[in-house]
Amino acid sequence: MKLHTLKPAKGSVKNRKRVGRGQGSGRGGTSTRGHKGAQSRSGYSRKSGFEGGQMPLQRRLPKFGFNNIHRVSYKPINLDTIQELVEKTNTTEITVELLRENGLASKNDLIKVLGRGELKAKVEIQxxxxxxxxxxxxxxxxxxxTKL
Structure with a gap:
């Protein structure tokens, strides 16, 4: 095998469709766009969710609920997860930084410790x-x- 003999596998490379290159090409005239209408024009772009004038799905469904802008959400971490972390890192002090380093919390997460599982180790948790x-x-x- 030499560099100048390398070729793609048979059938893996196709020529692109060249439209609007005269009647002899079979794709001249309307260039596969049909006759008249917005979709035949240059610069046309369909709005997302447009269903050809039919009432679109997002307008057919009723609105409900709301997002409370004052909500404070916490990342839950259970005691069984903390026990696993203690066994893995062999530490007695669990800080927010340690939880972030081990992928249990993201940068801006507020953390709430919940009581699922069993904690055997004597640990100080922040x-x-x-x-x-x-x-x-x-x-x-x-x-x-310890609360922060």
Whole structure:
């Protein structure tokens, strides 16, 4: 095999459709655009959701609900996840930075520790919020829950 003998596989490369190059090409005249109308003109672009004048789906469906702009959302992290992290990193202090480094939270996430699972290790945990069950489980294991 040499560089000058390399070719694409048979049938993998097709010539592009050359439209508007005279009647002999078979695609002259209207250039596969049909006769008249907006779609035959240059510069035409269909609006997204346009259904040919039929009432579009997004207008047929009713509006409902709203987004509360004052909502504060927290990234939930459970005790079983913290236990896994403690076993993996072999640390006794769980900070927000440590959670971010291990991919459990993003840069601007507020963190809430929830009480699912069992915590065996004695750890000091820093987070923005804790559930009651999480605080009880942390203190029962001999650890400490610190709100930021």
């Amino acid at each position: 987070a923005n919020k804790f559930s009651k069950s999480a605080i009880e489980a942390i203190e029962k294991a001999g650890g400490k829950a």
